[in-house]
Amino acid sequence: MANKLIFHILLANILWSFVPILAYPLFNEVSILSIIFLRFFISGIVLLIIALILIVYNNRFTKNEKISLKLILHFLKHKNKRFFRARNISYFTAIGFFGIILQLIFFFLTIKLTSITFTIIGFLLSIVIIAIYEKSTFSEKFDVFKVIYIIILVFTSILILEVAITGSLIIGSPISLNATIYMILFSVSISFLYIAINKDTLSKIEAELINKNKLYKVPRSLLKISISFLTGIFLMFIFLTIILILPFETDITQEALLFFSELQNISSILLRWEIQLLVIFSTIIPYILVYFANANWRSTSLTYSQWNSILNLIDPMGSLILAVLLVNEYFPIEILIITIFLLVIAIIIRHAHETKNLVQAILLINLEKGAMENIPVKLLKYNGIFQVNSITGTHDLILNVKTNNIREFYYLINNRLRTLSEIINIKILFINKIIELQP
Amino acid sequence: MPLKAIILCKLGISVIEKVIEELKKIPQIKQIMSLTGEYDILIEIITETSEELYEIFAKKIDLIEGIKMSNTHVVMKSWEK
Numbered sequence: 001m002a003n004k005l006i007f008h009i010l011l012a013n014i015l016w017s018f019v020p021i022l023a024y025p026l027f028n029e030v031s032i033l034s035i036i037f038l039r040f041f042i043s044g045i046v047l048l049i050i051a052l053i054l055i056v057y058n059n060r061f062t063k064n065e066k067i068s069l070k071l072i073l074h075f076l077k078h079k080n081k082r083f084f085r086a087r088n089i090s091y092f093t094a095i096g097f098f099g100i101i102l103q104l105i106f107f108f109l110t111i112k113l114t115s116i117t118f119t120i121i122g123f124l125l126s127i128v129i130i131a132i133y134e135k136s137t138f139s140e141k142f143d144v145f146k147v148i149y150i151i152i153l154v155f156t157s158i159l160i161l162e163v164a165i166t167g168s169l170i171i172g173s174p175i176s177l178n179a180t181i182y183m184i185l186f187s188v189s190i191s192f193l194y195i196a197i198n199k200d201t202l203s204k205i206e207a208e209l210i211n212k213n214k215l216y217k218v219p220r221s222l223l224k225i226s227i228s229f230l231t232g233i234f235l236m237f238i239f240l241t242i243i244l245i246l247p248f249e250t251d252i253t254q255e256a257l258l259f260f261s262e263l264q265n266i267s268s269i270l271l272r273w274e275i276q277l278l279v280i281f282s283t284i285i286p287y288i289l290v291y292f293a294n295a296n297w298r299s300t301s302l303t304y305s306q307w308n309s310i311l312n313l314i315d316p317m318g319s320l321i322l323a324v325l326l327v328n329e330y331f332p333i334e335i336l337i338i339t340i341f342l343l344v345i346a347i348i349i350r351h352a353h354e355t356k357n358l359v360q361a362i363l364l365i366n367l368e369k370g371a372m373e374n375i376p377v378k379l380l381k382y383n384g385i386f387q388v389n390s391i392t393g394t395h396d397l398i399l400n401v402k403t404n405n406i407r408e409f410y411y412l413i414n415n416r417l418r419t420l421s422e423i424i425n426i427k428i429l430f431i432n433k434i435i436e437l438q439p
Numbered sequence: 440m441p442l443k444a445i446i447l448c449k450l451g452i453s454v455i456e457k458v459i460e461e462l463k464k465i466p467q468i469k470q471i472m473s474l475t476g477e478y479d480i481l482i483e484i485i486t487e488t489s490e491e492l493y494e495i496f497a498k499k500i501d502l503i504e505g506i507k508m509s510n511t512h513v514v515m516k517s518w519e520k
Binding site for chain 1: 443445447459463466468469470471472473474475476477478481510511512513514515516517518519520
């Protein structure tokens with residue numbers, strides 16, 4: 001099952017790689033903001049409806065634990081300790097606007113002013129930014145594989161930059177400072193998205209419900225992303241109004257004016273096949289694929305987010321190939337082959353990094369009297385703990401633990417578990433190998 | 440209602456591959472983990488009843504040459520994320 005779910009992530013990235021290809025032909029005719037508005041407004045509504053249908057289906061046609069409106073409200077009001085203790089509704093809005101909407105605005109602006117090729121550098125730069133962030137927050141160690149991975153990405157970025165500059169000079173439209181700034185801002189926004197989206201936490205009630213009703217994870221994820229899209233769009237309107245009030249003009253000002261004038265005829269833009277493909281195949285379907293994968297992930301080795309990190313280069317790689325093949329962007333074939341080769345090597349090295357440093361262990365826990373009621377769910381909320389089993393015998397709990405590296409494992413044991421007064425004793429058994437037999 | 444149990448075993452020297460091959464023949468065993476520490480392997484087994492668990496343990500697992508000692512824990516409740 002895990003192999004099939006990896007394919008979901010792969011397919012989602014391939015579908016996302018079509019985004020710039022589908023949007024590009026529209027740039028001369030419609031505002032980029034109209035494209036963004038239609039993409040995320042329609043997708044947000046559809047994903048919200050799918051989430052609600054799944055909830056109704058669960059409550060009416062299955063014997064699963066009910067998902068109530070009270071729970072949904074609790075979910076939205078729950079404070080996320082890993083994201084400034086903001087309520088989930090604020091957390092989703094931040095992801096929606098800063099991570100998704102602004103990211104697309106800068107992404108499309110960069111493409112419009114330069115090329116898809118130049119914009120791809122922003123993707124690669126974001127991976128470097130994320131790596132530096134993880135190093136600075138001590139959540140990731142730079143081993144040999146990670147260093148080589150970053151060097152390859154930097155080198156590939158330089159290669160792509162040279163080609164992009166040459167290409168821009170050939171067509172007589174050199175890359176402007178504005179375009180470079182937009183590309184960097186795109187890179188920063190997408191870095192924010194990747195970092196923030198992994199800071200999602202479950203409340204105690206949700207952790208209990210997930211164990212009674214596995215179906216809950218899918219509508220929860222769909223609600224999360226649809227709310228992010230819709231609140232992001234809402235904030236986009238406020239943002240654009242502020243842009244229009246500013247005393248100076250920017251590229252976004254012109255796009256905003258065009259967007260507001262197009263609003264009256266937005267339905268005619270929606271009828272364009274590029275927009276429909278963008279909404280259905282490059283937004284709704286990939287998000288359903290990845291959330292289904294996340295909900296059903298039962299990996300014996302790497303986690304869903306690790307595979308996501310490994311395969312996220314497929315998206316820019318796909319966009320680059322499609323830009324050359326379908327949009328006829330300038331990119332000498334020999335350099336394209338070298339670039340793709342380097343990116344494939346980078347994916348393999350990233351996989352090696354994730355696998356090599358992975359720490360898996362079984363913890364045998366003894367609890368003090370009276371702690372059994374609350375401790376299991378409390379432990380499940382900690383990063384790295386995937387399964388908690390309450391058992392008979394000489395120990396009270398068996399925990400299945402998986403961390404990205406030994407540093408994270410140390411943090412979990414010493415800064416989390418050993419600080420709990422309810423835990424009397426911990427025995428650590430490191431896992432060398434897992435053999436899955438029957439499903 | 441299916442019964443899940445976790446069996447922690449200590450093995451003799453250089454027998455792990457042989458023991459794992461024998462364990463693979465038991466269809467009720469879902470997962471085997473090779474460990475470092477106080478125990479050498481962990482077996483996750485799911486049966487329909489406690490009688491079935493006894494039958495499999497007494498007539499199959501306990502008779503495997505190489506397993507020196509075992510500790511069986513029945514899982515009362517499981518939480519996953």
